[in-house]
Amino acid sequence: MKSNLTKSISLLAVIAGLSACVTINIYFPAAAAEKAADKIIDDVWQLKDDAQTTKPADAPATK
Amino acid sequence: MQKLMNIFIVVMALFLSSSLANAVPDLEVNTPAISAIKNSMQARHNQLAPHYASGAIGLTKDGLIAVRDTTAVPLKDRQGINALVAAENADRNALYKEIAAGNGHPEWRGDIQGTFAGRWIDKAQSGWYYQSDSGWQKK
Numbered sequence: 001m002k003s004n005l006t007k008s009i010s011l012l013a014v015i016a017g018l019s020a021c022v023t024i025n026i027y028f029p030a031a032a033a034e035k036a037a038d039k040i041i042d043d044v045w046q047l048k049d050d051a052q053t054t055k056p057a058d059a060p061a062t063k
Numbered sequence: 064m065q066k067l068m069n070i071f072i073v074v075m076a077l078f079l080s081s082s083l084a085n086a087v088p089d090l091e092v093n094t095p096a097i098s099a100i101k102n103s104m105q106a107r108h109n110q111l112a113p114h115y116a117s118g119a120i121g122l123t124k125d126g127l128i129a130v131r132d133t134t135a136v137p138l139k140d141r142q143g144i145n146a147l148v149a150a151e152n153a154d155r156n157a158l159y160k161e162i163a164a165g166n167g168h169p170e171w172r173g174d175i176q177g178t179f180a181g182r183w184i185d186k187a188q189s190g191w192y193y194q195s196d197s198g199w200q201k202k
Contacts, residue, residue, distance in 0.1 A: 008067050028174040029090065036090040036162065037175075037182040044104045047186060
C-alpha cells in the first residue's frame with residue numbers, strides 16, 4: 001500500500017516535470033501574432049475607419 | 064496497480080487537454096499597458112505621417128522607425144524629428160515587450176518585434192520608405 005502511494009507520487013512528479021518542460025518550450029504562435037499586430041497597426045494608423053468618420057460634428061443629421 | 068493506471072490516465076488526459084488549449088492561443092492585446100502605449104502612438108502618428116510621406120522617416124526592418132533623409136526638412140524642424148523618432152521607438156519597444164509579457168512569454172519579444180516589422184511595412188502607404196536587406200526602398 002505504502003509503496004503504491006510512493007509510486008504514484010513519483011509518477012505524478014515525473015509527469016509534472018515533463019509538462020513543465022513542454023510549457024516552457026511552447027512554440028511562438030506566429031499566426032496569432034500577425035493578427036494581433038494587424039489589429040494594433042490598424043488602430044495606431046487608423047486604417048480601418050479614416051475613410052468617412054472625420055467627425056460629423058456639424059453635419060446635419062438625416063431626418 | 065489498477066488504481067495507479069487510473070491515476071495515470073486521468074493525469075495524462077488533463078495534461079493533454081491543457082496543452083491542446085495552449086496550442087491555439089489568441090494573443091492578448093487589451094491590457095491597460097498595451098492600450099496606453101497604443102494611444103500614445105496613435106496621437107503621435109499625425110505628426111509622423113507627413114515625414115513618412117516625404118521620406119524623411121522610414122520604417123526599419125526591425126519594426127522601428129529611423130530618420131532617413133532630412134534634406135527636405137527645414138533646419139529648425141530637424142531636432143523635432145529626432146525627438147519624434149526617439150519617442151516613437153521607445154513606445155514601439157515598450158509595446159513589443161508588453162505584448163510578450165502580457166501573454167506570459169517575455170521570451171517572445173523578439174518574435175513579436177519581427178512579426179510587427181513585416182506588418183508595418185505591408186500596411187505602409189505607397190510612397191513611404193522602408194528598409195530591406197539591400198537598403199531603403201520606396202513603397
